[in-house]
Amino acid sequence: MRHQQPAGATHKDTHVNQFIPNPHETETSGLNVADRSSELADQHWDRARSAARAESEGIDLSDAHWGVILYLRELYLRQGLPINARTTARALNKAFSSQGGSKYLRGLFSGGPVTQGSRIGNLRTPAYATDPSFGTSY
Numbered sequence: 001m002r003h004q005q006p007a008g009a010t011h012k013d014t015h016v017n018q019f020i021p022n023p024h025e026t027e028t029s030g031l032n033v034a035d036r037s038s039e040l041a042d043q044h045w046d047r048a049r050s051a052a053r054a055e056s057e058g059i060d061l062s063d064a065h066w067g068v069i070l071y072l073r074e075l076y077l078r079q080g081l082p083i084n085a086r087t088t089a090r091a092l093n094k095a096f097s098s099q100g101g102s103k104y105l106r107g108l109f110s111g112g113p114v115t116q117g118s119r120i121g122n123l124r125t126p127a128y129a130t131d132p133s134f135g136t137s138y
Contacts, residue, residue, distance in 0.1 A: 033077060033078070037077060043122055062108075064108055065108050067096075069117055072114075072121050081126055083126070084126055085138040086128070086138065088138070113138070114126065114129050
């Protein structure tokens with residue numbers, strides 16, 4: 001039996017619209033490049049610190065690794081921390097497509113190019129970079 005509305009009643013949409021964030025917006029989109037530049041400068045980051053962290057994770061950094069790490073740092077400086085890791089993964093895949101994209105990046109960073117690359121590059125890891133339920137990392 002179908003529920004019928006009383007005569008004269010108007011149909012009211014009871015569906016809740018899901019908020020879908022703009023993928024181009026970032027967590028730090030309100031900050032300008034100068035603020036992000038200061039944030040990175042305050043870290044006193046250097047290659048030796050990244051190399052030591054990579055070594056502790058079983059990675060001997062090559063020029064290819066440094067290319068990805070420096071790209072991630074530049075991307076952060078230009079755009080800020082993305083609202084999710086997928087945004088960074090897409091940018092990496094596009095930037096390194098001539099080398100093989102995600103397959104190439106996974107070969108360099110087995111712990112995920114976004115997750116492990118950001119960690120080694122002393123950057124905050126974007127939200128949803130790992131999914132423990134699937135055992136995956138971007």
